[in-house]
Amino acid sequence: MAGKNELALDLRKITKEFPGVLANDSVDFQLKKGEIHALLGENGAGKTTLMKCLYGLYQPDAGEIYINGEKVDVTSPNIAIEHGIGMVHQHFMLVPPFTVAENIVLGSEPRRRGMLDEKRAIEDVERLSERYGLNVDPRARVQDISVGMQQRVEILKALYRGADILILDEPTAVLTPQEVEELIEIMKSLTEEGKSIIFITHKLKEVKAISDRVTVIRRGRVIDTVSTDSATTSDLARMMVGREVVLRVEKGPAHPGEVILEVENLKAKNDRGLLALNGTTFSVRRGEILGIAGVDGNGQSELTEVLTGLRELEEGRILFKGKDITNFSTRDIIETGVSYIPEDRQHRGLVLDFTLYENLIMGNHYQPPYARGIKMNYNKIRKEVRRLIKEFDIRTPNEDVLAKSLSGGNQQKVILAREFDRDPDLLIAAQPTRGVDVGAIEFIHKRIIEQRDAGKAVLLISLELDEILSLSDRIAVIYEGEIVDILDRKEATEEKLGLLMAGAGTRRAMGGGA
Amino acid sequence: MDRDKTIAEERKGQQSFLNYISVLLMPVIAVIFGLLIGAIFMKLIGKNPLQAYQVLWNSSFGSLRGFYETLVNTTPLIFTGLAVAFAFRCGLFNIGGDGQFLIAYTATAWVGYVISLPWFIHIPLALLAGIILGGVWGGFAGYLKATLGVHEVITTIMMNYISLYFTGYLIGGPLMKPGALPATPKILESARLWRVPHSRLNLGFMIALIAAALIYYLLWKTTIGYEVRAVGLNPDGAEYGGISVARNMVLAMFISGALAGLAGSVQVMGLEYRAYQPFGFIGYGFTGIAVALLGKNHPGGVVLSALLFGILSRGAMQMQSLAGVPKEVIEIIQAIIIFFVAAEYMFTLIARKIKRRRGGISLVNQ
Numbered sequence: 001m002a003g004k005n006e007l008a009l010d011l012r013k014i015t016k017e018f019p020g021v022l023a024n025d026s027v028d029f030q031l032k033k034g035e036i037h038a039l040l041g042e043n044g045a046g047k048t049t050l051m052k053c054l055y056g057l058y059q060p061d062a063g064e065i066y067i068n069g070e071k072v073d074v075t076s077p078n079i080a081i082e083h084g085i086g087m088v089h090q091h092f093m094l095v096p097p098f099t100v101a102e103n104i105v106l107g108s109e110p111r112r113r114g115m116l117d118e119k120r121a122i123e124d125v126e127r128l129s130e131r132y133g134l135n136v137d138p139r140a141r142v143q144d145i146s147v148g149m150q151q152r153v154e155i156l157k158a159l160y161r162g163a164d165i166l167i168l169d170e171p172t173a174v175l176t177p178q179e180v181e182e183l184i185e186i187m188k189s190l191t192e193e194g195k196s197i198i199f200i201t202h203k204l205k206e207v208k209a210i211s212d213r214v215t216v217i218r219r220g221r222v223i224d225t226v227s228t229d230s231a232t233t234s235d236l237a238r239m240m241v242g243r244e245v246v247l248r249v250e251k252g253p254a255h256p257g258e259v260i261l262e263v264e265n266l267k268a269k270n271d272r273g274l275l276a277l278n279g280t281t282f283s284v285r286r287g288e289i290l291g292i293a294g295v296d297g298n299g300q301s302e303l304t305e306v307l308t309g310l311r312e313l314e315e316g317r318i319l320f321k322g323k324d325i326t327n328f329s330t331r332d333i334i335e336t337g338v339s340y341i342p343e344d345r346q347h348r349g350l351v352l353d354f355t356l357y358e359n360l361i362m363g364n365h366y367q368p369p370y371a372r373g374i375k376m377n378y379n380k381i382r383k384e385v386r387r388l389i390k391e392f393d394i395r396t397p398n399e400d401v402l403a404k405s406l407s408g409g410n411q412q413k414v415i416l417a418r419e420f421d422r423d424p425d426l427l428i429a430a431q432p433t434r435g436v437d438v439g440a441i442e443f444i445h446k447r448i449i450e451q452r453d454a455g456k457a458v459l460l461i462s463l464e465l466d467e468i469l470s471l472s473d474r475i476a477v478i479y480e481g482e483i484v485d486i487l488d489r490k491e492a493t494e495e496k497l498g499l500l501m502a503g504a505g506t507r508r509a510m511g512g513g514a
Numbered sequence: 515m516d517r518d519k520t521i522a523e524e525r526k527g528q529q530s531f532l533n534y535i536s537v538l539l540m541p542v543i544a545v546i547f548g549l550l551i552g553a554i555f556m557k558l559i560g561k562n563p564l565q566a567y568q569v570l571w572n573s574s575f576g577s578l579r580g581f582y583e584t585l586v587n588t589t590p591l592i593f594t595g596l597a598v599a600f601a602f603r604c605g606l607f608n609i610g611g612d613g614q615f616l617i618a619y620t621a622t623a624w625v626g627y628v629i630s631l632p633w634f635i636h637i638p639l640a641l642l643a644g645i646i647l648g649g650v651w652g653g654f655a656g657y658l659k660a661t662l663g664v665h666e667v668i669t670t671i672m673m674n675y676i677s678l679y680f681t682g683y684l685i686g687g688p689l690m691k692p693g694a695l696p697a698t699p700k701i702l703e704s705a706r707l708w709r710v711p712h713s714r715l716n717l718g719f720m721i722a723l724i725a726a727a728l729i730y731y732l733l734w735k736t737t738i739g740y741e742v743r744a745v746g747l748n749p750d751g752a753e754y755g756g757i758s759v760a761r762n763m764v765l766a767m768f769i770s771g772a773l774a775g776l777a778g779s780v781q782v783m784g785l786e787y788r789a790y791q792p793f794g795f796i797g798y799g800f801t802g803i804a805v806a807l808l809g810k811n812h813p814g815g816v817v818l819s820a821l822l823f824g825i826l827s828r829g830a831m832q833m834q835s836l837a838g839v840p841k842e843v844i845e846i847i848q849a850i851i852i853f854f855v856a857a858e859y860m861f862t863l864i865a866r867k868i869k870r871r872r873g874g875i876s877l878v879n880q
Contacts, residue, residue: 310753331756342754351748351755358740362755366737374736 007069008033008165008196009054014063016049023049025220026063031165036187036197038211038228040204040240042409042437046220047200048090051167055087056080067165086158087167090174090435092150096143100136101125104157128156133189147296148179152186159195166190167198172206173435176296176463184210202240202437204233216240237438249445252453254473257286260321260426260457261307267315267481268306276302278481280316284426289448289458291472292483293465295501299481300461301343304430307459308340309333321425334363339424341415343431343461345408349415352404356396357385359403360418392417393443409440416447427451430461445471465494477501541808541815544854545822552847556839566837570829580828582715586785588824590615592722593777594802595809595816596729597652597770601666602811603733604766605746606656610670611774611799613677614651616792618644618775620681622782623789624689626701636704641721641779648775649768651677656767660760666767674799678792685791696791707784716784725773726813732769733813742766774799804852823848 009031016024023046031037041047052058054065056074065072067083074080080087094103101121110120125138134152142150151171158166168187172180187197187210199211207214208228215225216239223239231239262283270276276299284290294300305311307318309330318326320336328336342348350359361370361381369380385399394413396406403411412432419427429448433441448471452458462468468475469492476486477500485500553563574584594611601608621643631639655669691699707717733739744752745762753759777798782789805823809815830844 308754329756329758330753331758334756340754347748348750348754351744351751353747354744358744362744362751365740365755371737374738376735376737376740378735 006033007031007066009198010066010069011050011054012064012066014050014053014060014065016046016053016058016060022220024053024060024063027217027220027222029215029222030225031196031198032213033196034191034194035212036191036199036210038207038214039198039200039217040202040207040214040236041217042202042240042439045217045240045437047217048169049220050217051087051169051198051200054080055085055167081161081163084162084164085167086155086161086163086165088151088154088158088169088171090169090171092154094142094150094153096141098142099138100140100142100145100149100153100156101138103142103153104128104138104160106157108161124160125156128159132159132186132193134186146179147174148176148182151175151179151183155186155190164194165196165198167200169200170202170435171199172201172203177465180206204236204240204438207236208233240438249442249449249470251449251471254288254452256288256473257455259283260286261459262319263307263316264319265316266303266306266313266318268302268311268313270299270302275314276481277306277316280478280481280483282476282483282486284457284459286425286457287452287455288473289452289460289471291468291475292459292461292478293468293475293497293501294463294478296463298478300430300463300478302481303478304340304343304428304461307333307428308338331363334422337422337425339419339422339427341412341419341427341429341432343434345411345415346404350403350411353402355400355402356389356394356406356414357381357399359414360385360388360399362418364418364422388417388421409436412436412440412444416444420447420451424456426457426459428459428461431463432460433462433464433467465497468497469494537810540858541810541819541855544808544851547854548847548851551850552843555843555846559840561837561839566833566839566843569833569837570825573829573832574825579713582710582713584821584824584828585719586714586716586824587827588820589719589722589784590777590781590798591801591805591820591823592726592817593780594774594798595805595820596726596802596813597773597777597799598802598806599809599811599813599816600729600733600742600773601652601766601770602806603739603746604742604762605749606659606666606763606766606770608652608655608670608767608770608774609667609799609803610652610655610673610677610771611777611802612795612797613670613674613799614648614771614774615778615781615796615798616677616681617651617778618648619778619782620684620689620698620789621647622779623685623698623701626705626782627699627788630702631704633704636702637707637783640701640705640783641776644775644779645772646775648778649772652771652774653764653768655771656764659767660763674795678795681789682791682793685789689789690791691788698789700788701782705783706787707780709784714785716780718780718784721776721780723817725776726817729769729773730813738765774802804848807852808855 007030011027011029013026013028014024015026027046027050029050039047039050049058053060054074056076056079059075065074067085072079072083095106098106101118104125105121110117110124122138129136129138134156136149136152136156142153151174155166171183175183187199191197201207211228213225213227214231214236216223216236218240264281266277266280267275268277280299280303282290292300292303302311306313309328309332313327317324320338325333325336346352351362364370365376369384370376382399389396389399392413394417395410403414406414432448433444436444448458448460460468460471473489474486475489475492475497476483477497479501487496549567556563556566573580575581594615597611597614598608622640625640625643651673652670655666655673658664658669659666685698686696689698690696709716733743741752741757741762742765744755744757745759749759801823805816805819808819808822826844826848830841833839833844834841
């Protein structure tokens with residue numbers, strides 16, 4: 001391609017400072033036309049800040065932005081859009097009850113006699129979708145389509161506004177493995193059509209699979225920009241965290257003790273009133289990690305919610321250390337000795353507008369030493385909280401900052417610190433490393449294994465097979481709300497699990513009837 | 515090492531001081547704008563704004579009597595402002611201050627005249643009657659929200675009308691003192707609050723200040739406040755932390771209603787000594803929303819903004835009689851203040867633009 005070496009984008013010496021943090025320290029970044037350029041870095045390294053400066057959501061304190069060779073002062077997203085920049089955010093900005101077509105044209109609707117020209121909107125979207133092989137149904141409502149589809153709608157939205165440069169902010173974080181494959185195809189066909197893509201991620205595998213070049217950012221500085229072919233995964237990992245990362249977790253053999261959690265024939269409905277748990281049965285012993293593997297949406301969320309008292313159980317029994325705790329309140333469950341790392345840390349795990357110290361006591365806030373009667377003891381709280389911040393290496397200026405100002409990995413450490421400090425008998429970890437960087441993943445995995453070795457029962461629910469395989473001692477596969485099989489770690493392979501996750505282990509699939 | 519620590523602490527102190535300043539800045543700017551625009555209106559109708567504002571100032575600060583009267587005006591607004599602020603901290607919008615006021619007003623009057631007791635029992639009992647009735651009136655809306663998901667704005671508004679007509683019936687009927695006036699009998703001496711001699715200022719004002727201090731303590735020093743605020747900021751997060759969202763909603767609305775109720779109790783016990791049949795809402799509840807908004811839902815801010823509204827409402831009368839300015843001008847000023855506080859986001863944007871033009875140098879960031 002002729003224009004392959006022309007620059008679509010040239011960011012020069014971008015600097016952005018927040019109170020107490022230098023988020024971008026004179027960052028240079030160049031995007032060639034028609035390339036997929038990965039922006040790799042830990043959480044909090046400054047990737048998103050840089051992109052927000054480019055998209056006009058932040059104003060850099062210093063530095064210049066050149067788009068197609070022209071110096072542009074991007075003071076608002078509108079200016080970015082005018083210059084052909086489109087951003088697909090990590091959290092989608094869609095209107096759920098609207099159709100796909102309505103969402104895509106929103107803000108620049110085709111009109112006829114002052115009214116939305118729905119027919120043309122649908123045609124436009126169909127044409128666009130076909131051209132890039134996106135395959136979306138413009139008439140479907142966004143609330144009814146899968147997360148992967150919603151992401152395509154976001155991409156289409158950017159394309160509809162004439163984007164030539166696409167910024168994808170951690171696009172794979174919410175996708176299933178198959179959807180990731182499809183996204184890679186889409187990204188390739190987009191570059192063939194002459195689009196340039198910035199792909200923000202902290203997953204090394206994907207960088208290797210997708211990108212042409214990669215720029216590594218660490219603590220607000222560019223470490224290097226290299227062509228992807230010339231760097232190995234461990235090279236990249238080293239650049240990213242500044243030290244060798246053990247991608248495989250080291251752990252000794254398990255020494256399972258007595259049964260801590262026993263669930264029998266759980267049945268529960270999801271938010272839409274459909275049966276999401278359909279006779280789930282399993283047990284977890286002291287000193288072992290039971291991994292629940294499965295494709296997203298097979299009852300994992302409902303399972304954790306039922307176990308933590310956040311969702312009502314229709315049928316079945318939950319025994320904790322032999323005691324029936326079925327339909328206990330969340331507080332009672334916490335008090336009996338259950339800790340829980342929720343899958344959605346911003347929505348469930350934290351009160352984002354609370355300070356760090358307020359978040360670190362949540363759930364224990366009414367008990368000594370934090371409180372006596374109704375009176376809270378803030379001296380004690382601060383002392384304890386400072387200890388936790390140190391112990392769990394939470395990177396923060398002090399304990400007074402709001403939780404929302406921390407990076408994802410640090411937010412997760414806050415939850416970990418709080419839940420582990422409770423010294424539970426059972427730890428339920430749902431997607432404990434979702435959206436956190438390699439360094440934090442390693443830290444979190446180590447801590448979870450420490451919990452196991454300290455004689456706690458661990459129930460790990462994860463959509464990432466790698467995580468399940470590297471942590472679990474036994475692996476249960478969930479499919480349509482049922483545990484279809486429980487394998488010992490030694491006999492489990494990716495292929496075997498893959499088949500079970502796809503439903504091959506169910507009675508129906510194994511030969512009909514019964 | 516010690517030196518570093520003290521520097522760090524000093525910086526922290528400065529930062530929190532700057533935070534306080536920046537929090538106060540917006541309401542102050544709003545008030546200044548309100549007065550400026552009010553002045554333009556007066557000019558337009560051919561009045562002298564300087565003279566009018568002088569009257570406004572003197573009405574509250576020109577004499578001790580005037581100052582006392584201002585505090586009398588301020589008292590119920592502290593209560594209803596606290597009521598709105600407290601509910602808001604739990605993510606709820608209590609529009610029912612007027613209904614809670616009236617029901618407590620009536621209950622307190624009844625307790626005040628129906629039994630004879632020593633004052634140290636009678637006064638707490640009469641206040642308690644208002645707290646409980648107001649609390650139940652508000653708590654019921656919280657209960658409906660928590661159990662059935664009925665929005666509290668709807669229920670509190672409807673409860674306002676129930677309260678208005680129900681108390682109207684009671685005071686004009688079963689509780690009415692036979693005679694020409696549609697009002698209850700006077701409450702006994704033992705249920706009346708102490709007054710500053712030769713004025714109407716009474717202990718109710720002190721009770722309001724104590725209530726503000728208690729609410730501050732409750733919100734930031736106790737587990738109750740911790741839970742209420744957690745529910746207000748993120749109900750799902752709170753629920754996961756073992757906090758009952760439903761229980762806290764009912765509790766917050768009960769306390770909110772009790773605060774509005776106290777305004778009614780104090781009105782009877784310190785000021786009117788009897789309950790008059792209401793012909794409409796007095797509007798303390800609604801003004802309370804503005805007071806809470808201007809006071810940033812903080813008890814300290816509520817006291818200050820209630821005082822401002824007290825000054826304005828006292829001044830309105832005097833401006834009309836002494837400067838010939840219609841009292842509606844004061845209402846315009848109040849409306850503009852509320853508008854500017856509500857439109858704070860707009861100012862934040864403008865401030866950011868100015869900052870950018872100056873090269874992004876900001877005091878707070880350094």
